Amino acid sequence: MARLVLKFGGTSVANMDRIRNVAQHVRREVEAGHEVAVVVSAMSGKTNELVAWCKDASILYDMKEYDAVVASGELVTAGLLAIALQNIGIPARSWQGWQLPVTTDDAHGSARILGIDGSKLIEGFEKRKEVAVMAGFQGIHPESGRVTTLGRGGSDTSAVALAAAIKADRCDIYTDVDGVYTTDPRIVKQARRMDRVAFEEMLEMASLGAKVLQVRSVELAMVHKVKTFVRSSFDDPADPKPGTLICDEEDIVEQQVVTGIAYSKDEAQITLRRVADKPGVAAAIFVPLADANINVDMIIQVVSDDAKTTDLTFTVPAAEYERAKAILEAAKAEIGYGDLHGATDVVKVSAIGIGMRSHAGVAARAFKALAEKGVNIRAITTSEIKFSVLIDAEYTELAVRTLHTLYGLDKT
């Protein structure tokens, strides 16, 4: 007997037929003798509808009320799945975030889980052989007693945090794909599903644009060593495929240098030309952006032709581009720069692999291969286990395919 957490996303619970299918997945695990806790998202589209109403009610909507509204979608699916399970003879009950409770900080709209009290849920396993169905994406701030949400994709984090709290043997993230791929299969037909991927690699992939898991859920899984599978809810419940295991790197026997290629279209580039090369100038630029909660990613500094000033290029999320430009233009005199150039038709393509640690020249090979295809690189950043290049958006597919082939990831 094992203790499992199964998580089903919005497309997996999109309507009653899909919810009945989820019940069959749960049944299989129950009949195998396991204790099962399920975490569910809202029906696909429901959260967007609720968010749109909040925005319609006020452009400056109160995040506390936003959370009270949008957290309701998961309550519906949790109750419906509990009914569907009972209907096939499996004892089940739903748990709302505040009922366990799932405690979070008070960062409404993107709260962080502080703890999950799994005791009532474990009592249900032990005394009533009961499947627990927890509403994902939400919690409660213990001081204010108000409902909080974890941000988009937060149900992944709910599931991993619950798995850590109840010391589950496994956390299965059911989604609409059958695992984690070496890159987006819609772009590269030769993309391969990986059997295993290391936590660190998955974390980079999620951060760099792979949408299969929320970044924070991977962080949590890594910290708490939660054995996490990504698998498909569209498999036959009687004969499912194993999916991709996210695990410690020691558990991966054949380590490759590069394991995946990710890309993110959610990028905008800003270049400040002829920035005065004096102490404190970086602070003058980046502190106001940080104060406005704008996340700056790639930063490249190049000495200008005149050698007395520098050119500074960096990226911000595309959604924050206009706001970032306005802040920098307002601070032009204070910062002291010549002019500001921006571009939104850019894409960040990244290669990720723990093997890079022990292999030199991995990125250099990419620069050469991209140059040969005529892809101009606007910016580069590297870290221990990944490198990223910023390129013109129109070269996205070409660049992804080139790197996928270069590092031997194509399906044979």
Place this chain on the structure above:
Amino acid sequence: MARLVLKFGGTSVANMDRIRNVAQHVRREVEAGHEVAVVVSAMSGKTNELVAWCKDASILYDMKEYDAVVASGELVTAGLLAIALQNIGIPARSWQGWQLPVTTDDAHGSARILGIDGSKLIEGFEKRKEVAVMAGFQGIHPESGRVTTLGRGGSDTSAVALAAAIKADRCDIYTDVDGVYTTDPRIVKQARRMDRVAFEEMLEMASLGAKVLQVRSVELAMVHKVKTFVRSSFDDPADPKPGTLICDEEDIVEQQVVTGIAYSKDEAQITLRRVADKPGVAAAIFVPLADANINVDMIIQVVSDDAKTTDLTFTVPAAEYERAKAILEAAKAEIGYGDLHGATDVVKVSAIGIGMRSHAGVAARAFKALAEKGVNIRAITTSEIKFSVLIDAEYTELAVRTLHTLYGLDKT
């Protein structure tokens, strides 16, 4: 300054435009210097959608999970109204049933309110000049900690119970009609809106088919002497009409003998012919029906031609007709009756008025008037302040109009 509870039903919060209109009604009362608590229903149609999903999940759906699912609709409107109020500069926050808490018994699906702790809400009035927006229709069972709902129309009851708990000066039930009418204006063009109606009369009207208020909300208003208005949310928020006040009979100056005519199509008639006239036979008939939660209303017993048996006629809710027939047919030998006749194309028409107490022959005039119009009366019941006749459904409009005119209720 007064303390008010305003309640808005599903059609009044059907979409964001309607919710913004509700905010204007609230604004008017806030600007008049009042402390305001608002109780909201789910957007019209939403509760039906949620109920349909529960039924789709299982015909034998768990009422505890049903409550967890259907209570979510009010959370959405409570949050959205709070945002809409903030958007026009009025401090506001939403309250979910469990947050105050609103405690109820554990009769899931039709729970009764045990108490409402209004202290946090009053603190909001006093410390933050804050409008409280409470999700109607729901509460929490204190022992199990599970969400409960009060049954259809339960938000009326939430509002009156809240008004009693916080000792509100007034409870305004905003709906899609502008008050309580002497009868259904769709049937009788001469129907008049009443300025005032006594609690006891309103209770009978609600019980006898007038759909303007939930019966239990009127009971609560009567017991706790809550001054309750029924009024229209479709009025111009800047210049609303007063609606109908439900109040003590002493507060009604010109008391009429009959104040309203109600009708209910939700009736079915069952007649058992030649029932053995022996002790215990009534119990043999009605106990099994009561055990099956079937509510028996009008009961008439007539001695048969042979004087050794009786004919027994009674009504049950139309929705329970088939079930009641099956129970009685199964118990035929035990009860001992000749045959069973039933009819579902029947209607109960009632006249209500506190003045009946002190006027003899009120009902007799009705029997005569209906006979003159050729309306056959199948059954009659009377109580201190109302009488009802069961007639063929096709005579509904004729009978209602006849009684409305007979008792001088037509608009002049």
